[in-house]
Amino acid sequence: MAEKKLTTSDLVEMKKKGEKITMLTAYDCLMASQLDDCGIDLILVGDSVGNVLLGYENTIPVTMDEMIHHCRAVTRGVKRAMVVGDMPFMSYQASEEEAVRNAGRFLKEAGAEAVKLEGGKEVSKTIKIIVGSGIPVMGHLGLTPQSIYKFGGYGVRGKDEEQASKMLEDARGLEEAGVFSIVLEKIPAKLAKKITREINIPTIGIGAGVDCDGQVLVTHDMLGLFEKFKPKFSKRYAEVGKEMKECYRKYIEEVKNKVFPAEEHSY
Numbered sequence: 001m002a003e004k005k006l007t008t009s010d011l012v013e014m015k016k017k018g019e020k021i022t023m024l025t026a027y028d029c030l031m032a033s034q035l036d037d038c039g040i041d042l043i044l045v046g047d048s049v050g051n052v053l054l055g056y057e058n059t060i061p062v063t064m065d066e067m068i069h070h071c072r073a074v075t076r077g078v079k080r081a082m083v084v085g086d087m088p089f090m091s092y093q094a095s096e097e098e099a100v101r102n103a104g105r106f107l108k109e110a111g112a113e114a115v116k117l118e119g120g121k122e123v124s125k126t127i128k129i130i131v132g133s134g135i136p137v138m139g140h141l142g143l144t145p146q147s148i149y150k151f152g153g154y155g156v157r158g159k160d161e162e163q164a165s166k167m168l169e170d171a172r173g174l175e176e177a178g179v180f181s182i183v184l185e186k187i188p189a190k191l192a193k194k195i196t197r198e199i200n201i202p203t204i205g206i207g208a209g210v211d212c213d214g215q216v217l218v219t220h221d222m223l224g225l226f227e228k229f230k231p232k233f234s235k236r237y238a239e240v241g242k243e244m245k246e247c248y249r250k251y252i253e254e255v256k257n258k259v260f261p262a263e264e265h266s267y
């Protein structure tokens, strides 16, 4: 029998019960199926695929076609977790019609159950229209990497009173627009706690303290597989990148020295 998929109402129920929600990123079928096997609640096909896997400087160049390609691979490997497709830069900003069509592609072509998009008040009308067409939407406030050129850096957001109260207003606005959950990225833990308390939908924190309803990390960061830099908010649970390089070096050495293939690998 097919495993029961997690739904947006399950997540709201988890918030009510105080049960923490877990989310990690995946960009391929293998990693997604591992996460699903281990009981992750949400899998985000993040536009972070741009810097983590595709070699871009940031998330700006990531296209809809690239996202659909990766999202299709992810959904092939998932039975229980809810898969959220991240809407890339310029897939929802130009017009509401384009936004709905692109959001729809994640469900129709890639098998995702929801989409995520960045921004506050300025995107709430677009969100209302997407939700109105039957597509669950996750919001994203705080550090929004698609606005890197507007903010000019990746610093902590919501540090002063004015920014903090705007963010709280944005969170209320997103809830009103119909999002089922909001990612809070790189904001003071105190502010995240306040937002979490004031809205009825789950908050998922990344660099936003322990009081959010759930947590998300970039899987390649927490594995130590993406080694370029380590954000303060990310915890490395392993040094997989180092171990992989060790394997490659060993293989190269063994082939050069005719140690591999050995008798048992030969016919």
Ligand code: KIV
Pocket (backbone or CB within 6 Å): 025, 044, 045, 046, 047, 048, 049, 086, 183, 185, 206, 216, 217, 218
């Ligand atoms: O693209 C991504 O991986 C994200 C997470 C950091 C929340 O948006």
